[in-house]
Each structure stands twice: as structure tokens, then as C-alpha cells.
Amino acid sequence: MLQNNPELKNKIDQLWNKFWSGGISNPLTAIEQITYLLFMKRLDELDLKRQSDAEWIGGEYTSKFEGDWIPPEYRARWEDKDTESDWARKQEDEKRYAVKKSTLRWSEFKRMQAEEMLQHVQGKVFPFLKDLNGSESSFTHHMKNAVFIIAKPALLVEAVKTIDEIFEVMERDSRENGQAFQDIQGDVYEMLLSEIATAGKNGQFRTPRHIIKLMSDLVQPQLGHRIADPACGSGGFLLGAYQYIVTQLAINAGSKDLMPDEDGFVRTSVAAALTEKAKAILASSLWGYDIDATMVRLGLMNLMMHGIDDPHIDYKDTLSKSYTEESEYDIVMANPPFTGSIDRGDINENLQLSTTKTELLFVENIYRLLKKGGTACVIVPQGVLFGSGSAFKALRQLLIERCDLKAVITLPSGVFKPYAGVSTAILLFTKVWDSKDKVTQPATENVWFYEMAADGYSLDDKRSKQDGNGDLQDIVAKYRSRNSANNDDRSAKWFVVARGEIENEGYDLSLSRYKTDVFEDVHYDPPGVILDRLIIGEVGDPDGMDLTNLQSGIVRELLDLREMVG
Template identity: 85%
Template sequence: MLQNNPELKSKIHQLWNKFWSGGISNPLTAIEQITYLLFMKRLDEQDLKRQSDAQFTGDQYTSKFEGRWIPPEYRARWDEKDTADEWAKKLTDEKRYAIDKRTLRWSEFKRMQAEAMLQHVQGKVFPFLKDLNGAESNFTHHMKNAVFFISKPALLVEAVKTIDEIFDIMEEDSREKGQAFQDIQGDVYEFLLSEIATAGKNGQFRTPRHIIKLMADLVQPQLGHKIADPACGSGGFLLGAYQSIVTQLAIKAGTKDLKPDEDGFVRTSVAAALTENARAILQDSLWGYDIDATMVRLGLMNLMMHGIDEPHIDYKDTLSKSYNQEAEYDIVMANPPFTGSIDKSDINDNLQLGTTKTELLFVENIYRLLKKGGTACVIVPQGVLFGSGGAFKTLRQLLIERCDLKAVITLPSGVFKPYAGVSTAILLFTKVWGPKDKVTQPATENVWFYEMATDGYSLDDKRSKQDGNGDLQDIIVKYRSRSPTADIDRTAKFFNVPRAEIEAEGYDLSLSRYKEDVFEDVRYDAPALILDRLISAEVGDVDMLELVKLPSGIVHELLKLKRMIG
């Protein structure tokens, strides 16, 4: 992770400072502009690698930088009704305005002089990126209003140089530390958010990558699953699912010597060995939505930087009346917004909790998005587990009765620092009964609780890596081997609670409600012996004549007390 590589952190800090001094001080604007450059760099590298892989395997691959590109404003002038003379003129225009795609590569334009580079990137490279997947693509649609704000040649040159250095460091980190999968955009985003004191006002708190990996290992997404995040931000959970699936496929294909990363997870992003069929299935597996247009663009580019050519990320308020999907997904992984409320008049009519609290509405909506048999892994504030309001209790009852609530994993309050110190929990549940089904038997039999003490990082604002990986791997092992009859010790950090007991407690899901504290039996010495020690501590090894040198009040009270208790 970024915070564990001081050199990488320093480079991104430099990049941020260059944008700040270059006049781009709004953090989200800076993040977006940096992402455009990361995307240009990554697109070039991926294209060259795919060409190399295709030559090795004999597969067909057409480079994105092969041939010539005609900007949309010139393409729009073509009309099938043109006369022969008009066609001839436009053919001349095509030769005049068509751009050799090879010149749009990062590896080509980075060699240009400052002024020429800025004009080339502004006028050709950036418009090409916006049009990358064709006029009808989702990516092009959301990039339509994107603007390249870098206007100083020196800033662009310095940014290009620094990004090259960042990629070099990440490649070295990948080789030496087993970080085969680098969420580059997410790392930059996480660091830039930590640089601003007002980060919380944007409501954009990136989930730490090791928590995403933990959740992916709990739900175990498979090739062919349709996976969603209804509040996807920069796409971290979708990438986590993608990474998990690609790793499984690589292992099945015979890939060996995959080493655990610093958090104990085995991961690879090497997708070159995927068959075309598997690649097509994966392409159509990941679906994300967000209400921030900037975040939609960031998420799209983030997934494309990791080899997903046409991501399904869209601008959508998934709690609103305009979003009517239901029973669509096999898996939902999410860390939806914790605070705030939605306009009551705009809440989807299918949401029945009778509240405007987004932390409750998102969980109900996730339940509705799941197919029967589908599984969700969701981060919620711990208040959801024990809130006394009617909507809180109704939601918990829904999770117990209509879902198989498999696990409640409480997280330490420092997991989301430096952005927020809120205490959170992971809910893991499988949908059994639909919203309109009559529940003949509550779906949950037992709920497995686990109290995470540490995630392998310090719980202060620095979030420094500690020795080991905390409880991360223990949670996975204990969850997979859980047993209603074995996990009954309520003094342990993990245990089962029967549904009947949870019902009797008003569907309270707080771990503290069921955990039994262990109190050590402490025996004390006789009071007279304690007083003798007290006098000894006050006067040291002295006789009674020396004792009177103490303040008279202390001597009087000590001796009086000693006489009273013998």
C-alpha cells in the first residue's frame, strides 16, 4: 500500500505540490487531472503488452494506436447524401485532419518540448482519449464534459516526468513485495484525500485495499457472477472482485509461485492467459453506480487502466425513483455513504423502511438488488447494529428473517483514519426470501460474530504497517471453519449466537450485547498490612522520632487509622 512505501508517497506528494503551485488547488480537480495523465501512461503500457502477448500466443490484437484518427467534429461532417465532388473534398480533409495514432502514445509525446507537448496533449491526445471507445460507448458519454485544465507547459512536463517515476517505483514494488495488483488510481486518490483537512466534506472515503481483499475472500466471487457496487466511487470494490476472480483463474490455469502480499492475500492481475470467452464474461460482470460525475469518470478510467476495456459504471442515484433494478446481482460489495439523508420525495417507492437515513436505505436497497441466493458484503456504521429507532430494528429483522445473516464483523474505529474515526462493521448476508415472499421460516439460524482488534496497521492517522497482518487472515480461516456447535465460547473474539436469542434481544446485532467479559479475581492483603506499607512508603526506614518530621496532620491520621484497624 501507498503508506508503506515512503519513496512512492514522496513522489505523489511532489505531484500534488506541483499541481497546487501550478494553480490547480481544488483536490478533486487535481485528482481528475492526474488520473487523465495516469490513464494516458497506463493505456500506452497496456497496449504494448497486449501486442507482445498476442505475438507470443498467436492471438489477434489490433493496437489502439494503429492507423489514423479523425476527430469527431470532422467525422460529423460526413453524409451519405454527399455528391462525388463533396466526397472528394472530404477525402482531402481526411488526409489533412486525420492524426497518426502513434503520435498519441505517452512514450511518443513525452519526448516533446514543453510548449509542443502541451498543445499536442490538449488538442489531440485528450480528445482522442475522450473518443477512445467510439461515439456510442458509456465511457465516451461520461467523458463528454471532461476538461483538460492543465494550461502551463512546465506543469505538464513535470507531471509527466513524475508519473514515469511513480510507475517505475510501483513496478519495483510489485517485483519485490508481491504487489502484482496495483490500484494506481486508488493509491493516488487515497493520498490526495489525506492531504486535505476538508476531505470529509466531500464524503469520499476510500475503503483500504486490504479490507476490500478481506471482503472479497469472504464472498468469493466466481467467473460468471454479476457483481455490483451501488455507491462505487473510484471502483475499488469492483477491482477487488476482478482481482479475486483473475487470481482464481490463474491458479486453475496452473500459475504457481504466487506469493502472499504484505497483508497475507494471494493476488495477481496477470490476465493475459484468460481465454477470449473468460475475458468477455468478466467484461460483463462488473457494474458500478455513483451520484458524482467526477467519480464516475475516475471509476471508468480506473477499471480501464486494469484491463477492463468497456466498464459498466454509470451516473445514477441508486436510492432514487429513477433506479428500479431489483434481483439483478449475484454479489454486491459496498461501503455506502454513512451520513446524510435523501429527499423523502425522491426515495424509490420500493424502499419501505420509512426513513431518510442513507446508511439504512442502502442496506435495504442492496438486499433488493440481490438475486435469491445472492450474497452481499457491506460496511455499515456500528449504529446500524443497535439503533433503537423503528427503521433500524425493521432493517435488522429483515436481515435475520429474509436473509441468512452469516456474519457480523466489527472493525476498530481507526480503520478509516485519517478521514474518519467512526466505528464500523461488516455485514455478510445471503438473500433467501424476496420482498414479496411470505416468510414461512426465518432464513437465519445463527449469526457468527468476530471482533477485529487490529487490521495490521496502526489505528492512528498515520496508519503505519505493523508486524504481521492483524486479524485479517484469522477472520477468513475462522469464518470458513465456523460451526454453530463449536463456536460457543462467548469470551472469545469470535462466537455464534442463535437466532432465537437475537430475536429476544429485539434484533440487536451489537457484539457487546452477547460477548461475555472475563473479570480477573483479585485478592487483596489485610487492611492493617496495607496500612503498614502505606506508612512505610510515607516515612521510609525510620523510627518514630523521625516520623514526627512529617506534617503533623498526616502523622496523626495515619496513626489514628492504624489503631482503629489494629
């Protein structure tokens, strides 16, 4: 997290202030513009690294900056024209409007003078960025309406300089601390949202990376799984699943130099060792949807900066009637928005819960998206666990009867600060019965509960890194051994509750309903001893004192009280 590197935090503060003073004060607009620049920088670096890797191993790699680029508006002129005269004019146009791709690199245009740089980035680099994956790609489709609004040459120059400095800090931090290169775009996004009072107002705040890593370790996605997030935001869960899979493949291939990160998880984003087949399978495995066009673009660029060339992130309302996918995914990981209600007329008729509350509808929809045998790991507000409304109870009954509800992990209320202080929980469940199936036997036998007390960070607005990893690694270890360990002690952090008991409690899933409180005997000194202690604090040892010479006041009253109690 940014708070653990003051130098990095300071650089990003500087970047935010430059955009603010440069007239771009809307936070999401600033985030989007900054992300475009980060993407330009990262694209250049990744391309150069892939070229270097290919040369090192004797492989082949075609640079994204090799050859000429013809802007799409000029390409479109000649799509349906193939006469000889047209062909000659087409070649003429190509010579006139062709741009050498090498000049579109960050490392090239950052050396330009201010005015020239702005014109070059506005007129050539940004249009090239929008056209990067070809006219048919999801990225190009969603970038179609993107606009580069930095209008001041000085702001662009300062932003480019600061982003170079940010990369230098992060690369040094990576080398010195042995960590994988961090999610820069995500860090900037998180930091900018923390600067404004309305952060999280529309559910647009990032899930902390260590919580995503925890959830990935719990569901253990594998190569070949179809993985989705129906409210993906900037793509954090998809990236978390991707990194988990790549890490496991690297370990299976014999990598020995992977070390636990600051949260105790082993992770790498380096996919260079993967076969082309594995890369293709992995790239087609990740699917994200969001109803905010800006977030879709941020998510696309986030995954592309981590080596997924053509991510599947789309603009869709997954609760609406227009979204028809069902039983499609092996894994669903999500932290869906739970900020209120939606219009009843817009709700997909396949959703059976009689409610407009998004926190309930999203969980039901996630159940619907899972294949039989598919597993979901979802963050919900704790009210979902015990709400007394009929829709709350119906959802919990669905999770118990139609799914194998494996775990309920309660999180401390500070996990999502500074954005929100709401208490949340992680639900982990596997779909057993489809919505059309008749349930002959409830799927859940036992539910494993864990009460997380700490996540390795302070639970105030600063969220500073603490010594150790809190309960993160303990949760993973205890969950994996839950069937073999003794889980009967209801006073412990973790325990198992049988389905029958949960049914008898009206499908209540709140941990406090089943936890046994332990009261310790507290020894108190006799009143006379306590009074002596108070008197000594005022005048010293009271034995043998001449009370006639003692001034009236609190000490006199304490002495009188001691005489009364004996």
C-alpha cells in the same frame, strides 16, 4: 498503502504540491486531472505489454496506437454524405486532420518541449482519450463533458516527470516485495483526500484495500456472477471482485508463483492467461453506479487501467425513482455513504422502509438488487445494528427473516481514519425470500459474530502497517469453519447466536448485546506493604529509622498512615 513506502508518499506529495502551486487547488479537480495523466501513462504501458505478450505467444493484438485517428468533429461532417464529390472531400479532410496514433503515446509526447507538449496533449491526446472506446461506449459517454484544465506548460512537464518517477518507484517496490502492481490511481486519490480537512465529508473516501480483499474472500465471487456496487466511487469493490476472480482462475490454471501480499491475501491483476471467452464474461460481470460524475470517470479509468477495456460504470442515483433494477445481481459489495438523509420525494417507491436515512435505504436497496440466492457484503455504521427507531428495527427484521444473515463483523473505529472515526461493521447476508414472497419460515437460523480488534494497521490517523495481519486471515478461516467449529464461547472473539435469541432482543445485532464479559481477579498487596513501598521510594528502608530526626512532610504522613493500618 502509501504510508508503507515513504519514497512513494513523498513523490505523490510533490505531485499534489505542484498542482496546488500551479493553481489547481480543488482536491477532486486535481485528482481528476492527475488521473487523466496516470491513465495516459498506464494506457501506453499496458498497450506495449500486450503487444509484447502477443509476440511472445504468437498471438494477435491490434495496438490502440496503430494507424491514424480522425477527431470526432471531423468524422461527423461526413456521416450522412456519400456522393462522389463528398467522398473526395472526405478523403481530403482525413489527410488534413488525421493524427498518427503513435504520436499520442505517453512515451512519445513526454519528450516534447513544454509549449509543444501542452498544445499536443490539450488538442490531440486528451480528445483521443475521450474517444478511446468509440462513440457508443460508456467511457466515451461519461468523458464527453470532461475537460483538461492544465493550462501551464511548466506544470504539465513537472507532472509528467513526477508521474514517471512514481511508476518507477512502484515498479521497483513490486519487484522487491513480490507484490502485484498497485492501484496507482487509487493510491493517489487516497493520498490527496488525506491532505484536506473535508475528506470524507460527502462519503467520498476509499475503503481500504485490505478490507475490500477481506470482503471478497468472504463472498468468493465466481466467473459468471453478475456483481454490482450501487455506490461505487472509484470502483474499489468492483476491482476487488475482479482481482479475486482472476486470481482463482490463475490458481485453477496451475499458477504456482502467486505469493500472499502484505495483508496475507493472494491476489493478481494479470488476466493475460484468460481465454477471450473468460475475458468477455468477466468484463460483462461488473456493474457500478455513482451520483458523482467525477467519481464515475475515475472508476471507469481505474478499471480500464487494470485490463477491463469497457467497464460498466454509470451515473445513477440508485435510491431514486429513476433506478428500477431489481433481482439482477449474484453479488453486491458496497460501502455506501452514510452521511445523513435524502429528500423523501426522491426515494424509490419500491423501498419500504419509512426513513430518509441513507445507511438504512442503501441496505434495503442492496437486498432488492440481489437475485434469490445472491449474497451481499456491506459496510454499515454500527448504529444500524442497534438503533431503536422503527426503521432500524424493520431493516434488521428484514435481514433476519427474508435473508440468511450469515455474519456480523464489527470493525474497530480507526479503520477509516484519517477520513472518519465512526465505528462500522460488515454485514454478510444471502437473499432467500423476495420482497413479494410471503415468508413461511424465517431464513436465518444462526448469526456468526466476530469482533475485529486489529486489521494489521495502526488505528490512528497515520494507519501505519503493523507486524502481522491483525485479524484479517483469522476472520476468513473462522468464518469458513463456523459450522463445524465450537462457537458457544461467548467470551471469545467469535461466537454464534441463534435467531430466537436475537428475536427476543428486538432484533438487536450489536455484538456487545450477546458477548460475555470476562472479569479477571486482580490481586492487590495489603495497604501496609504498599505504604512501605512508597516510603522506601522516598527514604530507603523505614525499619529502625529514628522518627524524631525525620523532617515533617509527606514521609512523616506516610509513616503515620502505616502505623494506623497496622
